[in-house]
Amino acid sequence: MRRLLTIARALRACAKTLALLMGGIGVAAAQDARVETQRVEDTPRIETLRLTGSVSAPRTSQLSSAEAGQVASLDVALGDRVSQGERLMALDSREAELERQRAQANIDQARADRDDARQRLNEANQLSAQQNIAASEQRRRQNSLAAAEALLDARQTEYALWELRISRHTITAPFDALITQRDSELGEWVTPGDTLMTLVDIDALRLDFPVPFSAYGRMDDATLEIRLEGDTRWYAARPQARVPQDATSRQFLLRAEPAEALSLLPGMALEGRLLLEGETGPSVPRDALIRRPDGSVSVWLARQEDDAWRAYEQRVEIGSGHEGNVAILDGIEVGDRVIVVGNERLEEGQTLSLIDDD
Structure with missing residues (x-):
């Protein structure tokens, strides 16, 4: 009997404790939830x-040579930065140098012949004034001078051609670049069209x-x-x-x-x-969205009823997001007040205390 009385007293104590706890929960539920809200605005929708x-x-330039020859010098290595006009490599140009010297000698000879023809024509002009030379001889000397001048021009063009060919034996950078590939080595024989190195700006x-x-x-x-x-x-x-x-x-x-x-x-x-x-439309901060396990998305709206603010959950269809905001395609309208802070444990119809109440 004594044991039964002890058990009964313990049960009554537990009941009192449970009643106190339930009363505390009821008081907490009755308190207003403090939340922060934001008006839904009509903003441009950004699709990402x-x-x-x-x-x-x-x-990107794959350099090659316009002349055939043996690689005489390599002035850059793989990975080097080069500037426009900087020498990268050179081919052996000794044979071309000799041809240029021959062309120079031909110019000197042609210039001497031209000067001689000009002197002979001047003499003919002086004799013609004294009527001591035939007109045909004067014309012949004029033609000789013209031929000598033409030959001199040809010799000078030949010299310029060899100058150009010699310059082509030196490969320079067409722009500021990085050497990303080098396909030639010292002493190698290269021909026109062979890729020598690759430059990338x-x-x-x-x-x-x-x-x-x-x-x-x-x-x-x-x-x-x-x-x-x-x-x-x-x-x-x-x-x-x-x-x-x-x-x-x-x-x-x-x-x-x-x-x-x-x-x-x-x-x-x-x-x-x-x-x-x-197009423009309503959008809300990403923090306002409540994602459910079934894949649905909702927001909590704050609505004023009888001088009190209450929470109501609203399912929405969302669009793309940008910079923390998400477009709402369906479910809310511009001007609605959406809860952005304190929306974790709300109940339908629960009264609210708005931090930003205006």
């Missing part, structure tokens, strides 16, 4: 189009992205941002050209350049996002 691209070098790189044709007509107001592989920061880029490609790909090439200096190399992979402006 994800892109995958790469870095390319529009100025890494200071004028371009960003290439294939983009669906559906975005072609919306590019005028589009914004492009890029992110390097492994980086978390987005960088602004300036679109430069839109180049249609093969119609079967249903894409066009978007070529852009970075808006700020970045450490880029040809062939690097890039991630891009193209921000396309669309």
Whole structure:
């Protein structure tokens, strides 16, 4: 009996404790939930189009020689930075030098013949004034001078040709660039058309992205941002050209350049996002969204009833997001007051205390 009385007292104590706890819960539930809200505004809807691209070098030059010859000097190595006009390599030009010397000697001979013909014509002109020479002899000497002058011109052209051929034995950089490949070695015999080395202008790189044709007509107001592989920061880029490609790909090439200096190399992979402006409509901060296990999405709205604010859950259909805001395609209207802070544990119809009550 004594044991039964002890058990009964224990049960009564537990009941009192449970009643106190339930009363406390009821008081907590009766308290207003403190929340922060925001008016839904009519804002431009930004569609984000994800892109995958790469870095390319529009100025890439595979150098070759216009003359055949043996490589006499190599002045640069793989990976060197070179400036426009800087000597890269030279071919053996000794044979061409000898031909230029012969051409110079021919010029000297032709100039002497021209001077002799001019002197003979001057003498004929003086004799003609004294009527001591026939007109036919005077014409013959005029023709001899003309022939001598023509031969001198030919010899000078021949000399200029050898000057040009000698200059072609030296390969120079056509622009500021990086040596990315060298295909010739000292002492090697090269012929015209052989690739000697490859230069890439890494200071004028371009960003290439294939983009669906559906975005072609919306590019005028589009914004492009890029992110390097492994980086978390987005960088602004300036679109430069839109180049249609093969119609079967249903894409066009978007070529852009970075808006700020970045450490880029040809062939690097890039991630891009193209921000396309669309029609205006309601949007809410991402923090206002409640995602349910069944895949549905809802927001909590604050509505005023009988001088009190109450919480009501509203399912919504969402669109694309940008900079922390998400477009709402259906479910709410502009002017609604959506709860953005304190929406984790609300109940339908629960009274609210608005932090930002205006």
